[in-house]
Amino acid sequence: MTEIPRALRDRPLWHGMPVPMNVVWDRNGTPDFASLNHELSVALGKARQCGMCGKRMRGEAAFIGGPHSLEAGLFRDGPMHPECARYAMQVCPFVSGTHRQYRSLDVEREHATPIAVHPTAPPPQQMGLIRCRRYDMLPGGLFHAVDRVGETEWVQ
Numbered sequence: 172m173t174e175i176p177r178a179l180r181d182r183p184l185w186h187g188m189p190v191p192m193n194v195v196w197d198r199n200g201t202p203d204f205a206s207l208n209h210e211l212s213v214a215l216g217k218a219r220q221c222g223m224c225g226k227r228m229r230g231e232a233a234f235i236g237g238p239h240s241l242e243a244g245l246f247r248d249g250p251m252h253p254e255c256a257r258y259a260m261q262v263c264p265f266v267s268g269t270h271r272q273y274r275s276l277d278v279e280r281e282h283a284t285p286i287a288v289h290p291t292a293p294p295p296q297q298m299g300l301i302r303c304r305r306y307d308m309l310p311g312g313l314f315h316a317v318d319r320v321g322e323t324e325w326v327q
């Protein structure tokens with residue numbers, strides 16, 4: 172089992188998994204790992220706080236996305252500490268691509284505000300992680316990674 176990074180150790184656990192800061196909780200108090208709270212994700216990103224652990228980011232930020240996001244440097248999901256992002260890629264089936272079937276908007280609407288759902292586009296074939304020194308916010312809530320560092324890290 173992958174060790175939980177230090178920054179994530181004080182997050183609430185759900186079946187042994189730390190619950191990321193930016194996921195949606197339904198009304199029964201169940202975290203929905205497949206649904207990102209996009210408003211919160213944007214707010215955290217603006218404040219340079221990690222989307223996974225919620226703590227302040229210093230130095231490099233990491234983004235996870237499919238091939239098109241990675242090529243364009245544009246990401247819907249917010250920035251994370253590189254170590255938190257690597258952990259998410261290793262353990263989260265929605266990030267690693269082992270769970271490729273995103274649920275429909277209709278199902279999500281019962282539990283979450285429409286703004287909080289993932290797009291219904293087909294999931295990208297392979298997810299990767301990039302690191303950058305800076306990022307901008309674009310209109311529409313997209314993050315633009317600038318000043319990239321190192322190579323793209325792909326899910327194993």
Ligand SMILES: [Zn+2]
Pocket residue numbers: 178179221222223224225226251252255
């Ligand atoms: Zn973090």
